[in-house]
Amino acid sequence: LSKIGGISPAFADSLAEEEDKWAFFSQASEKAQTGHVSPAIYYAEGEPKEFYIMPLEEFEQVCEKESFEAISPCLEAYFGRKESSNQGRQKASDLTKSVSAALDKMYLKKKRLSEDLLKAEDSEDLRLFGELLTANLHLVKTGMKSVELTNYYDGKSVTVPLDVKASPSKNAQSYFKKYSKAKTAVKEKQIQIEENQREIDYLESVLSYLENTDDVEEIENIRRELVETGYAKRRKQQGGYKEKSYKAKPHSHILPGGKTVLVGRNNKENDILTLKTGAKTDYWFHTKDIPGSHVILQTGGEHPSEEEIMVAASIAAYYSKARTSENVAVDYVPLRYVKKPSGAKPGMVIFTNNRTVWVNPELPAGERP
Numbered sequence: 001l002s003k004i005g006g007i008s009p010a011f012a013d014s015l016a017e018e019e020d021k022w023a024f025f026s027q028a029s030e031k032a033q034t035g036h037v038s039p040a041i042y043y044a045e046g047e048p049k050e051f052y053i054m055p056l057e058e059f060e061q062v063c064e065k066e067s068f069e070a071i072s073p074c075l076e077a078y079f080g081r082k083e084s085s086n087q088g089r090q091k092a093s094d095l096t097k098s099v100s101a102a103l104d105k106m107y108l109k110k111k112r113l114s115e116d117l118l119k120a121e122d123s124e125d126l127r128l129f130g131e132l133l134t135a136n137l138h139l140v141k142t143g144m145k146s147v148e149l150t151n152y153y154d155g156k157s158v159t160v161p162l163d164v165k166a167s168p169s170k171n172a173q174s175y176f177k178k179y180s181k182a183k184t185a186v187k188e189k190q191i192q193i194e195e196n197q198r199e200i201d202y203l204e205s206v207l208s209y210l211e212n213t214d215d216v217e218e219i220e221n222i223r224r225e226l227v228e229t230g231y232a233k234r235r236k237q238q239g240g241y242k243e244k245s246y247k248a249k250p251h252s253h254i255l256p257g258g259k260t261v262l263v264g265r266n267n268k269e270n271d272i273l274t275l276k277t278g279a280k281t282d283y284w285f286h287t288k289d290i291p292g293s294h295v296i297l298q299t300g301g302e303h304p305s306e307e308e309i310m311v312a313a314s315i316a317a318y319y320s321k322a323r324t325s326e327n328v329a330v331d332y333v334p335l336r337y338v339k340k341p342s343g344a345k346p347g348m349v350i351f352t353n354n355r356t357v358w359v360n361p362e363l364p365a366g367e368r369p
Helices: 009-017 021-034 071-121 124-135 168-211 216-228 267-277 306-318
Strands: 040-044 047-052 064-067 146-150 157-161 251-254 260-263 283-287 295-298 328-334 355-359
Touching (some): 040 071, 071 168, 071 216, 124 146, 124 157, 124 168, 168 216, 216 267, 267 295, 283 306, 306 328, 306 355
Antiparallel strands (some): 040 047, 040 064, 283 328, 328 355
């Protein structure tokens, strides 16, 4: 790189790996001079990593490639996407911090609710003390701090604490009231834990979308969704706030057999795909117990082949929090078995009659995000 003027670091790396460096360099030089070039952009995880006028073996093996017929459109695409990627990362970073902070609060709330539930569930002694006092009122006198009674369930001796100011019957009633409150608290805490978990699931899904994109438009759509769900503040705009009509632009992939797979870019788009776009005979895919996009395999009324199901499942795994993992579990089911509960957050659905496959996250051959 320091000895030859006009070559890039990427080309220098490739040149250094060649056994016949002069032949490789001469071939590249001749192509540049005659204009017989094959420009391409190399992508790593959807982000433009490098471009060059000829194939570079180092990137051919590990990156996705987009080819161009001329240099100018290649350069426009590379630097345009690079700039958009940088802007997107900054916007995504701000939202990620806000969502992560909200998630931290939810996880802390979950911990506290679980601790409260554990205390409420540990209430059988209250019922037992009330029963034993009721059955042994003749052994208890007002002013006693405690009384030793026989547990008629196991025959063991039990020490029952008492309120010295209350009568024996009042002490028994007090234990029954505490037991009743504890049982009510169990139901309330369970409901609160379930509601809190739904909020966690929703925010985890939003975080997954932010981690998997740096597209400015997608991030702005996620921001609008967070405003609507109360997790982000509406920005002040000159002339007042104007809500933009939402147009779904799902990711689209064509399978080898010609069928189309649609992928939601955010939770709002997930709802549109699942509840409005997809037909009842289409198939719905989603990573099992992992945040990710709703994926619709459009079948045209035909039963999908095993290969089509596996490819669609791989796409669903790719557009999820498990993108960098292997052997990911993906649920799939005919769309008619997918329902949205009343009042559920965007993108949150329930389904039945599902089957599960295990796949590696990837897009169809030759495609990129």
